[in-house]
Amino acid sequence: MSSKKKDTPRVTEGKGAPGTRSDPVGTGGELHQTAGGTHPVLTTNQGTPISDNQNSLRAHPKGPTLLEDFILREKITHFDHERIPERIVHARGTAAHGFFELTASLADYTTAQILTEVGERTPVFTRISTVAGGAGSVDTPRDVRGFAVKFYSKQGNWDLVGNNVPVFFIQDAMKFPDLVHAVKMEPDRGFPQSASAHDTFWDYISLTPESMHMVMWIMSDRTLPRSLRMIEGFGVHSFRLVNAAGDSTFVKFHWRPKLGLQSTVWDETVKIAGADPDFHRRDMFEAIQSGAFPEWELAVQLFTEDEAAAFPFDHLDATKLIPEELVPLKVIGRMVLDRWPDNFFAETEQVAFCPSHLVPGIDFSNDPLLQGRLFSYLDTQLSRLGSPNFHQLPINAPKCPFANHQRDGHMTMQRPVGRVAYEPSSLAPDSPRETPQGFRSFGAAESGERGRVRAESFADHYSQARMFFRSQTAPEQAHLASALVFELSKVETPHVREAIVGHLRHIDAALAQRVADGLGLKALPPAPRAAAPILDMDASPALQLIGKMKHTLEGRCVAILINEGSDAKALAAIKAAVLKAGASVKVVAPKIGELKLSDGSSVAVDGQLAGTPSVLFDAVAVLLSDAGAKALGREAAAIDFVRDAFGHLKAISIDQGGQALLQTAGVVPDAGVLAAPDTAAFIDAAKTRQWAREPSVRTLA
Ligand code: HDD
Numbered sequence: 001m002s003s004k005k006k007d008t009p010r011v012t013e014g015k016g017a018p019g020t021r022s023d024p025v026g027t028g029g030e031l032h033q034t035a036g037g038t039h040p041v042l043t044t045n046q047g048t049p050i051s052d053n054q055n056s057l058r059a060h061p062k063g064p065t066l067l068e069d070f071i072l073r074e075k076i077t078h079f080d081h082e083r084i085p086e087r088i089v090h091a092r093g094t095a096a097h098g099f100f101e102l103t104a105s106l107a108d109y110t111t112a113q114i115l116t117e118v119g120e121r122t123p124v125f126t127r128i129s130t131v132a133g134g135a136g137s138v139d140t141p142r143d144v145r146g147f148a149v150k151f152y153s154k155q156g157n158w159d160l161v162g163n164n165v166p167v168f169f170i171q172d173a174m175k176f177p178d179l180v181h182a183v184k185m186e187p188d189r190g191f192p193q194s195a196s197a198h199d200t201f202w203d204y205i206s207l208t209p210e211s212m213h214m215v216m217w218i219m220s221d222r223t224l225p226r227s228l229r230m231i232e233g234f235g236v237h238s239f240r241l242v243n244a245a246g247d248s249t250f251v252k253f254h255w256r257p258k259l260g261l262q263s264t265v266w267d268e269t270v271k272i273a274g275a276d277p278d279f280h281r282r283d284m285f286e287a288i289q290s291g292a293f294p295e296w297e298l299a300v301q302l303f304t305e306d307e308a309a310a311f312p313f314d315h316l317d318a319t320k321l322i323p324e325e326l327v328p329l330k331v332i333g334r335m336v337l338d339r340w341p342d343n344f345f346a347e348t349e350q351v352a353f354c355p356s357h358l359v360p361g362i363d364f365s366n367d368p369l370l371q372g373r374l375f376s377y378l379d380t381q382l383s384r385l386g387s388p389n390f391h392q393l394p395i396n397a398p399k400c401p402f403a404n405h406q407r408d409g410h411m412t413m414q415r416p417v418g419r420v421a422y423e424p425s426s427l428a429p430d431s432p433r434e435t436p437q438g439f440r441s442f443g444a445a446e447s448g449e450r451g452r453v454r455a456e457s458f459a460d461h462y463s464q465a466r467m468f469f470r471s472q473t474a475p476e477q478a479h480l481a482s483a484l485v486f487e488l489s490k491v492e493t494p495h496v497r498e499a500i501v502g503h504l505r506h507i508d509a510a511l512a513q514r515v516a517d518g519l520g521l522k523a524l525p526p527a528p529r530a531a532a533p534i535l536d537m538d539a540s541p542a543l544q545l546i547g548k549m550k551h552t553l554e555g556r557c558v559a560i561l562i563n564e565g566s567d568a569k570a571l572a573a574i575k576a577a578v579l580k581a582g583a584s585v586k587v588v589a590p591k592i593g594e595l596k597l598s599d600g601s602s603v604a605v606d607g608q609l610a611g612t613p614s615v616l617f618d619a620v621a622v623l624l625s626d627a628g629a630k631a632l633g634r635e636a637a638a639i640d641f642v643r644d645a646f647g648h649l650k651a652i653s654i655d656q657g658g659q660a661l662l663q664t665a666g667v668v669p670d671a672g673v674l675a676a677p678d679t680a681a682f683i684d685a686a687k688t689r690q691w692a693r694e695p696s697v698r699t700l701a
Pocket of ligand 1: 087088089090093127128129145146147148161162163167168172173174176235236237318351352353369372373376377380381
């Protein structure tokens with residue numbers, strides 16, 4: 001057989017080894033010099049240099065591939081095992097590194113150094129997630145957002161694993177698998193992905209009155225965030241702080257975004273899902289890369305056992321919140337996220353949060369939901385990461401020294417030395433031992449009979465739901481009622497729809513009527529029996545979203561739609577005003593590349609019109625020449641651009657050409673549509689939504 005070596009196509013240019021910057025093991029390999037610069041040699045996982053990474057070993061150029069090709073088999077085998085089980089809930093998430101800085105000491109309440117050493121900066125890794133969808137689902141379904149923070153404190157890792165909603169669906173962890181099965185895609189058909197608008201979810205909810213308060217939150221605009229940088233976070237449960245004298249104080253944790261709260265409107269949310277499925281992840285990435293670091297205040301509510309006893313609800317019930325008007329928030333620190341992960345899998349995917357990761361000076365409460373969580377997360381990490389050594393992964397390892405006598409196991413990275421792997425020992429005086437400063441559980445007195453029971457103090461399921469609904473502004477109430485109509489209109493089983501409306505009657509009669517009307521019900525269904533008297537609690541304005549929006553454009557993004565020949569001066573003026581207000585600008589035009597303006601100068605275009613709709617922005621300007629307006633009047637994307645901006649209650653700045661496009665689109669300008677020269681008025685209007693416009697553009701329940 002003659003050698004055909006010279007005919008065999010070969011591609012051998014070095015492409016560089018995978019990045020190994022933060023890899024403690026490294027991939028080794030000597031450095032080689034090529035035309036492209038110095039780079040590591042590509043090797044197998046055993047360090048054998050590879051001469052051809054493009055062609056497998058074949059018997060001859062047109063022959064079978066040989067089993068002998070250990071390089072191919074190693075590469076494909078590793079590839080086949082690239083995925084680990086995604087999280088059963090909260091699978092889709094976005095995370096970043098940063099720091100927590102304490103600004104006020106809680107030394108009277110706790111020995112936890114992270115809460116007593118003012119000015120100390122503790123590294124954090126924070127992951128924000130949706131709950132119901134898979135890892136590849138879109139960023140913007142109507143869903144709760146997980147808000148998990150890992151503090152790498154000097155006394156060990158503390159994980160505060162919360163949500164952007166301060167209450168939860170259920171009171172007992174026993175119910176969690178059923179809740180999750182009900183909201184996830186239905187098992188026979190495999191849909192819907194990442195949506196609660198289907199029969200099984202609402203069937204479960206209709207039979208779970210304790211979820212009614214949470215239902216108010218998830219149907220509110222809180223679950224349609226504009227940006228992950230604009231959500232609040234809550235530890236949800238009561239925890240305990242324990243001081244040096246051993247005294248305990250209850251505490252609730254709150255994260256408050258520096259940029260204020262902001263949401264999208266439902267129609268906009270639906271369209272964003274198509275325009276940019278990674279809307280929130282990209283937003284966070286771009287903010288961090290540009291140096292506009294997301295920031296939150298950490299605040300606490302502190303209260304004693306006696307104060308808790310006087311609340312008209314049980315604070316150990318995770319379906320209840322403590323109104324800020326009852327126990328005010330005390331700001332104690334801030335968190336800044338200033339570094340995007342180097343590698344999504346190694347960090348965002350492999351990070352393992354557990355509410356049981358706690359430091360001395362903080363302790364759990366008897367909230368039965370929290371107690372169940374203390375088991376679940378460790379168990380899930382064992383299954384997801386496949387080894388009790390998951391704490392050795394760089395993203396999970398404490399940044400303080402840690403040492404014990406646990407040993408071996410699947411994929412351990414540690415190489416302990418010496419013969420002593422137990423405690424107490426006398427053979428190795430320098431081996432790890434207990435310390436009086438170590439973690440101590442609070443000595444809470446417990447009494448009563450054991451049993452599978454729900455405390456009577458957990459029986460009121462409607463008072464706080466009512467308080468939440470009645471605390472909202474009129475547009476928020478209308479959005480909430482419309483969300484219920486939307487969700488229930490997707491439910492095919494009439495008795496499920498009716499059962500939910502029955503529950504709503506206990507919350508607010510007018511709300512029940514609005515939803516019943518929206519669903520075309522002829523009569524109001526009966527309300528179920530309430531297990532406890534329903535209270536009229538004082539309204540809590542702190543529960544509003546619109547009320548807590550900041551009048552600011554900081555951290556937002558404004559689009560300027562232009563075409564060939566647009567007014568250079570007007571463009572420059574709006575750009576300058578937007579940047580001055582702390583927002584970013586994107587120029588959108590029918591084509592990307594460079595565009596000639598009215599004065600002959602050119603401008604770089606950031607987004608092509610068809611792929612950059614106005615739903616991606618907080619406000620828009622439309623600056624067009626007469627010819628430009630005429631041309632865009634025949635473009636569906638341009639018509640949708642202005643119609644949607646108007647329909648989504650955004651401020652719009654227009655010149656004469658912009659006005660012509662609005663007219664072609666059938667948009668009748670109102671107070672939120674401003675003439676282009678007046679940049680100040682536009683910026684002011686852009687700092688909020690034009691809520692007064694809403695009744696003119698859509699019928700809400
Ligand atoms: Fe949970 C993940 C938040 C109740 C069981 N949960 C998970 C994450 C967050 C929360 C933010 C994602 C963490 C990350 O980014 O990796 N969960 C909550 C909150 C709850 C709650 C605020 C109620 C107050 N969870 C809850 C219960 C159970 C679980 C009652 C089980 C008894 N949660 C899990 C889990 C997950 C999880 C199955 C999936 C992935 C993971 O843990 O790491 O163990």
